[in-house]
Amino acid sequence: MALLRWGLGRQNVHRSSRVLLLKLTVIVISVLLLCEYFIYYLVIVRCRWxxxxxxxxxxxxxxxxxxxxxxxxxxxxxxxxxxxxxxxxxxxxxxxxxxxxxxxxxxxxxxxxxxxxxxxxxxxxxxxxxxxxxxxxxxxxxxxxxxxxxxxxxxxxxxxxxxxxxxxxxxxxxxxxxxxxxxxxxxxxxxxxxxxxxxxxxxxxxxxxxxxxxxxxxxxxxxxxxxxxxxxxxxxxxxxxxFEDRVLTTYGAVVSFLVLLVLAHFERLPSSLLSGWKRCRTHMRR
Ligand SMILES: [Zn+2]
Structure with missing residues (x-):
């Protein structure tokens, strides 16, 4: 019984790690597409002859x-x-x-x-x-x-x-x-x-x-x-x-968010931050 529970626990850890990896990949690709490709359309479309x-x-x-x-x-x-x-x-x-x-x-x-x-x-x-x-x-x-x-x-x-x-x-x-x-x-x-x-x-x-x-x-x-x-x-x-500084600021903000996400996933955040993070997630899921 204990062995079965241990096996299920491991499966859950693997699944949540895969979900985390998927989230990180989606965020990174979306930000790269926005800052390196679509931003030129969003800015230049405002120019008029x-x-x-x-x-x-x-x-x-x-x-x-x-x-x-x-x-x-x-x-x-x-x-x-x-x-x-x-x-x-x-x-x-x-x-x-x-x-x-x-x-x-x-x-x-x-x-x-x-x-x-x-x-x-x-x-x-x-x-x-x-x-x-x-x-x-x-x-x-x-x-x-x-x-x-x-x-x-x-x-x-x-x-x-x-x-x-x-x-x-x-x-x-x-x-x-x-x-x-x-x-x-x-x-x-x-x-x-x-x-x-x-x-x-x-x-x-x-x-x-x-x-x-x-x-x-x-x-x-x-x-x-x-x-x-x-x-x-x-x-x-x-x-x-x-503006290049705005693009770099966006990258900086996204990297900080990803670091927070990874630390929260592995429960490595200070306890006060971690409980805030958990409350925020439950609130978002409602
Ligand atoms: Zn010159």
Whole structure:
């Protein structure tokens, strides 16, 4: 009889351990899916293309070009950065870019320089590898055009030919900038390089908008610019990506909860906490 009871007890322990393992697995998978995949949809779905004034054109209105502008992706090469950092940053940027393409359906995407971090030092082999990863991350359908501008980190111009380093960043080059403005007569200038957002009004009322970095290595919440462009007018809005500190806080909270769950299961919590935990469980089961 005692042997039978001992056997049943062991079976119960095994069953409850299996249930615990199942609970832990479900929680871990759900949190990973939320923080690494669905979060990009939940955040980017709130972004809207700005409204721009359109004139009558033939039977309807003049066409509006939907353009996305991002900058300073700084893909890490083989020299700098830990492999985990590299993996994480590239996953974040790939998911953000692919989700934005799917939800916002831009017609053209501009990347305003500093695609790579180590273009200046790369060997031909490392360069080929970096380019291959870039093409995978920023893959797109044939209905989307991708235009990439070279930045100082891509080919090391920063150290050899400072004047080209700014990847259209005219504000850091007053003389060349003024000449370019006079020569090109733009309506709007968008630039990268600064890693943060700022606006400068140039002589003649030309607005320059600096696009923040698209990499979480440079910012807690990267963003990109959405532009609605017609042949006469434009409107811009900014689309923010998830805050990294909130994601890390979520992971921290979930890990603490899982530790509590395991300790409670093996009755290793201090007795006051354990009785509270048991009361909470009975309350939830009612
Ligand atoms: Zn940069």
């Amino acid at each position: 700005p409204e721009v004034k359109t004139l009558a054109h033939g039977d309807g209105q003049e066409p509006v070009l939907k353009a996305m502008f991002l900058a300073d992706t700084h893909l890490l090469g083989e020299i700098r950065g830990h492999w985990l950092d590299k993996l994480r940053r590239e996953w974040q940027m790939e998911r953000a870019f692919q989700t934005a393409l799917w939800l916002l359906q831009p017609e053209v995407v501009f990347i305003l320089g500093d695609i790579f971090d180590e273009g200046k030092w790369s060997t031909p082999q490392a360069w080929a590898d970096d380019v291959q990863r870039f093409q995978k991350m920023f893959r797109h359908g044939s209905h989307v055009q991708l235009k990439v501008v070279i930045g100082n980190h891509d080919i090391g111009f920063h150290y050899h030919h400072g004047c080209i380093s700014a990847s259209l960043s005219i504000n850091s080059l007053p003389l060349l900038g003024c000449q370019l403005l006079w020569w090109l007569q733009p309506r709007l200038v968008l630039s990268g390089h600064t890693h943060s957002a700022c606006e400068v009004l140039h002589p003649g009322g030309v607005l320059e908008v600096s696009v923040p970095s698209f990499s979480w290595r440079n910012r807690n919440n990267p963003s990109f610019i959405m532009g609605s462009l017609t042949s006469r007018d434009y409107a811009l809005s900014k689309c923010y990506l998830p």
